[in-house]
Amino acid sequence: MNKLLKALMLLTAIMLIGSVVVYAELKGTSPSNIELNKEKKLENTQESEQVEQDKGTTFPSLPIAEITGTDNRLYSQNESEGVYAGFLLDWEGKSAEFEWKSVASSAVPVELLSVDVTGDGTKDAIVTLPVASGTGVYVEEIHVVNGQTLQEEQVEDAAAAAVKWAASNPELNEQDELLMNHIDYQINEDNQLTAIIGVAISPSVYIGELTLTYVYDNHEEVLKVNTVSYAAFE
Numbered sequence: 001m002n003k004l005l006k007a008l009m010l011l012t013a014i015m016l017i018g019s020v021v022v023y024a025e026l027k028g029t030s031p032s033n034i035e036l037n038k039e040k041k042l043e044n045t046q047e048s049e050q051v052e053q054d055k056g057t058t059f060p061s062l063p064i065a066e067i068t069g070t071d072n073r074l075y076s077q078n079e080s081e082g083v084y085a086g087f088l089l090d091w092e093g094k095s096a097e098f099e100w101k102s103v104a105s106s107a108v109p110v111e112l113l114s115v116d117v118t119g120d121g122t123k124d125a126i127v128t129l130p131v132a133s134g135t136g137v138y139v140e141e142i143h144v145v146n147g148q149t150l151q152e153e154q155v156e157d158a159a160a161a162a163v164k165w166a167a168s169n170p171e172l173n174e175q176d177e178l179l180m181n182h183i184d185y186q187i188n189e190d191n192q193l194t195a196i197i198g199v200a201i202s203p204s205v206y207i208g209e210l211t212l213t214y215v216y217d218n219h220e221e222v223l224k225v226n227t228v229s230y231a232a233f234e
Helices: 002-018 020-027 038-042 158-167
Strands: 049-052 073-076 083-091 094-103 111-115 124-134 137-145 152-155 179-187 193-202 205-217 222-232
Touching: 083 124, 094 137, 124 179, 137 193, 158 179, 158 193, 158 205, 158 222, 193 222
Parallel strands: 094 124, 137 179, 152 222
Antiparallel strands: 049 094, 073 083, 083 094, 111 124, 124 137, 137 152, 179 193, 193 205, 205 222
């Protein structure tokens, strides 16, 4: 248990040190993307304001992300001092606004993906937003928007699930210190949402990688971590 608490404290400390200025602008003093409180994360899904597109709908001039070969695009409503604030999603003839924030940098771009991760037969909008970037630190925030309703889906916190799993794994539990300050969301070959988390014993020394795979729970209406695997670096 002491090691688990130590991992939690180190995770938060490294995040703040690696990107304190940008992170403070994005999240204030509460870095919610890596908050290891599953219940709070699951309850933090925001409702979108959905409107049918018509001639009166106004979009910013250029999208910051798009699905190639489609009209599905993501726009930032405001960019100031390296931060995107507020987003507009144009998806299958409908649009919705979201009060997300993100680092605004071509070095760590926002991504928009189209995959049915909720299993309802309609492709959902998967948005990955970089919220912290610095020396030894890169953290993405995940947002899944239902392709039918344009409502944001709940997603279990990857960092919390990773720390819990590592605490019960003999290979990792024997380490004096564990840092999980690199979180990258991807879609695997089976079209499942995954979180790739780098495991380090110092800000610059990574010893392995955790892969968390998500499955949609229809009863609870949430994307839950279903499997966790660990690959040690040689």
